Amino acid sequence: MGINMLIGLIAAYFIYNDAKKLGQPFFISLLWAVASIPMPIVIVPLYLLLGRKPNIDRQRNADPDIIDVEATVVEETTPCPMCGSKVHESFLVCPYCKHTLQLKCQSCGNEIERESKVCPYCQAHIDYK
Numbered sequence: 001m002g003i004n005m006l007i008g009l010i011a012a013y014f015i016y017n018d019a020k021k022l023g024q025p026f027f028i029s030l031l032w033a034v035a036s037i038p039m040p041i042v043i044v045p046l047y048l049l050l051g052r053k054p055n056i057d058r059q060r061n062a063d064p065d066i067i068d069v070e071a072t073v074v075e076e077t078t079p080c081p082m083c084g085s086k087v088h089e090s091f092l093v094c095p096y097c098k099h100t101l102q103l104k105c106q107s108c109g110n111e112i113e114r115e116s117k118v119c120p121y122c123q124a125h126i127d128y129k
């Protein structure tokens with residue numbers, strides 16, 4: 001019992017510190033640590049396998065470069081006026097409801113108003129399907 005308890009406490013100490021270092025919430029770190037005291041042989045591998053996983057996301061969020069990338073992606077998506085799905089700004093048609101988001105002249109490629117009958121840039125007639 002004595003040596004098992006000691007191993008359990010060492011495992012708990014290791015898990016608690018590791019979880020804290022990775023930015024786990026206090027109660028999650030504590031939960032893993034407490035659980036590992038009576039059965040470190042089960043909980044330690046389980047922790048290494050599962051307990052550290054949410055932290056990978058957490059660490060990624062803490063990385064300023066990645067936040068920048070995510071912010072850019074968020075900026076470039078706008079809700080579709082028809083169905084509200086997130087669509088990329090460069091999309092011409094909403095992939096979810098087929099709503100026309102932007103109309104581009106098939107002749108010159110310039111963006112034109114939805115109701116245009118003639119392209120104001122190249123005078124090409126606009127075909128509506």
Ligand SMILES: [Zn+2]
Nearest residue numbers: 080083094097
């Ligand atoms: Zn849509």
Ligand SMILES: [Zn+2]
Nearest residue numbers: 105108119122
């Ligand atoms: Zn045109």
